[in-house]
Amino acid sequence: MIPAELREDRGEIDAARRGKLPKLVRLEDLRGDLHCHSRATDGRDTIEAMAKAAAARGYEYVSINDHSRHVTVAHGLDRKRLLAQVRAIDRLNARLDGITVLKSVEVDILEDGRLDLPDGVLKELDFTVCAIHYGFGYSRARQTARILRAMDNPYFSILAHPTGRLINAREAYDIDLERVLEAARERGQVLELNAQPDRLDLDDRGCRLAKEWASRSRSRPTRTERLTSISCASASTRHGAAGSNRATS
Numbered sequence: 001m002i003p004a005e006l007r008e009d010r011g012e013i014d015a016a017r018r019g020k021l022p023k024l025v026r027l028e029d030l031r032g033d034l035h036c037h038s039r040a041t042d043g044r045d046t047i048e049a050m051a052k053a054a055a056a057r058g059y060e061y062v063s064i065n066d067h068s069r070h071v072t073v074a075h076g077l078d079r080k081r082l083l084a085q086v087r088a089i090d091r092l093n094a095r096l097d098g099i100t101v102l103k104s105v106e107v108d109i110l111e112d113g114r115l116d117l118p119d120g121v122l123k124e125l126d127f128t129v130c131a132i133h134y135g136f137g138y139s140r141a142r143q144t145a146r147i148l149r150a151m152d153n154p155y156f157s158i159l160a161h162p163t164g165r166l167i168n169a170r171e172a173y174d175i176d177l178e179r180v181l182e183a184a185r186e187r188g189q190v191l192e193l194n195a196q197p198d199r200l201d202l203d204d205r206g207c208r209l210a211k212e213w214a215s216r217s218r219s220r221p222t223r224t225e226r227l228t229s230i231s232c233a234s235a236s237t238r239h240g241a242a243g244s245n246r247a248t249s
């Protein structure tokens with residue numbers, strides 16, 4: 001039986017005959033969420049409420065990734081506010097039982113590829129989620145170079161919503177996804193599959209490409225392997241045939 005998401009004439013019949021169909025990610029495989037916003041920027045709830053909601057879902061961890069200062073429409077965090085949030089999360093973790101709140105940020109990738117907050121602040125975090133929110137119209141070469149430069153930052157961990165598409169609202173920006181995936185593999189970095197229904201970005205083809213690149217690095221444990229089975233509550237992963245050991249939020 002070939003799961004519906006795999007019926008795309010991309011070799012699935014052959015794979016089924018050989019007993020090589022991938023094991024698809026399931027909701028119960030999810031152990032946490034790595035991209036959440038609190039009401040400090042454009043989320044609606046406090047960090048404590050988010051942590052309790054995540055615990056109620058059976059998650060082991062949840063991370064707080066509020067926007068950085070460049071995203072002024074969301075009242076993005078500057079150095080001082082982010083450091084205050086980091087200390088508040090430390091105090092909260094000391095009180096909470098059964099769930100860990102991870103300290104993070106959704107740091108803006110600026111037009112020239114620098115990150116929007118200094119390394120001295122980023123190093124205080126458990127990891128970073130890095131994203132483009134301005135300058136979508138650049139050429140493929142310029143956009144790719146911008147992202148690759150950001151990935152050279154030693155504190156870059158995850159590229160959020162990697163092509164920027166908003167379904168029925170905005171086309172993906174033009175990047176050389178294979179080069180970005182290659183760079184991520186070399187550096188032990190991760191591309192997000194954003195589970196928001198209007199994003200689902202990477203899409204199914206991107207997920208499949210990412211899986212192919214990840215499988216080429218099997219001999220070297222990377223953060224992709226470490227972040228196993230994390231929130232990827234999206235059909236795109238199943239559609240892209242990424243197995244449950246390859247998914248991240």
Ligand SMILES: [Zn+2]
Nearest residue numbers: 106131160161
């Ligand atoms: Zn974003």
